[in-house]
Amino acid sequence: NAGVTQTPKFRVLKTGQSMTLLCAQDMNHEYMYWYRQDPGMGLRLIHYSVGEGTTAKGEVPDGYNVSRLKKQNFLLGLESAAPSQTSVYFCASSRTGQGLRQPQHFGDGTRLSIL
Amino acid sequence: GQNIDQPTEMTATEGAIVQINCTYQTSGFNGLFWYQQHAGEAPTFLSYNVLDGLEEKGRFSSFLSRSKGYSYLLLKELQMKDSASYLCAVRSQYSGAGSYQLTFGKGTKLSVIP
Numbered sequence: 001n002a003g004v005t006q007t008p009k010f011r012v013l014k015t016g017q018s019m020t021l022l023c024a025q026d027m028n029h030e031y032m033y034w035y036r037q038d039p040g041m042g043l044r045l046i047h048y049s050v051g052e053g054t055t056a057k058g059e060v061p062d063g064y065n066v067s068r069l070k071k072q073n074f075l076l077g078l079e080s081a082a083p084s085q086t087s088v089y090f091c092a093s094s095r096t097g098q099g100l101r102q103p104q105h106f107g108d109g110t111r112l113s114i115l
Numbered sequence: 116g117q118n119i120d121q122p123t124e125m126t127a128t129e130g131a132i133v134q135i136n137c138t139y140q141t142s143g144f145n146g147l148f149w150y151q152q153h154a155g156e157a158p159t160f161l162s163y164n165v166l167d168g169l170e171e172k173g174r175f176s177s178f179l180s181r182s183k184g185y186s187y188l189l190l191k192e193l194q195m196k197d198s199a200s201y202l203c204a205v206r207s208q209y210s211g212a213g214s215y216q217l218t219f220g221k222g223t224k225l226s227v228i229p
Contacts, residue, residue: 033217035219042219042221043158043202043219044219045217058216090157090158103148103160104217105160106157106159108156109156109157
């Protein structure tokens with residue numbers, strides 16, 4: 001019953017440092033997503049992937065990169081962290097992006113603070 | 116572009132009924148989802164509407180009117196554990212790329228009081 005697993009759960013970085021957030025899903029879902037959630041802003045899509053080896057930009061992609069080398073994993077990278085990237089990051093996955101009810105399943109989130 | 120509006124906060128009494136409204140403007144509409152999110156936790160799926168009308172699931176019901184760009188989530192027999200944020204999310208075709216994305220509202224924080 002793992003579902004979507006995010007690592008790490010918490011992290012504190014200094015401005016300019018880099019790091020990678022890992023998302024793994026065991027539901028054989030084609031689609032995967034990275035969101036950030038900030039107070040008063042709701043969930044905003046950073047990048048998404050419709051399948052292994054493919055990625056695309058979402059609403060707020062600047063300052064982030066992603067990779068989907070394996071179907072079950074979706075990595076989010078911050079090359080040079082900035083205080084504006086302090087947020088809670090959620091990964092999600094779904095079977096497809098369309099059709100009948102195909103809800104996105106979310107991981108527990110990564111709380112990232114940039115000092 | 117996408118625009119989704121829902122009230123920021125609501126308060127209701129245990130055992131009562133509460134309705135959380137959501138209005139949206141979007142192109143390429145392909146369904147509306149409601150998620151529940153307890154503080155510090157991940158969003159979890161509650162309901163889905165793609166056709167006009169009411170969908171009922173236990174104490175929770177969701178309604179959709181596509182012509183009005185309007186949905187609501189109805190919670191009956193409120194319990195203290197229903198205190199959470201409720202997120203309205205619209206699925207639509209994204210940038211003509213052939214894929215469908217979710218755009219979330221900012222969420223409605225519901226407080227259930229004794």
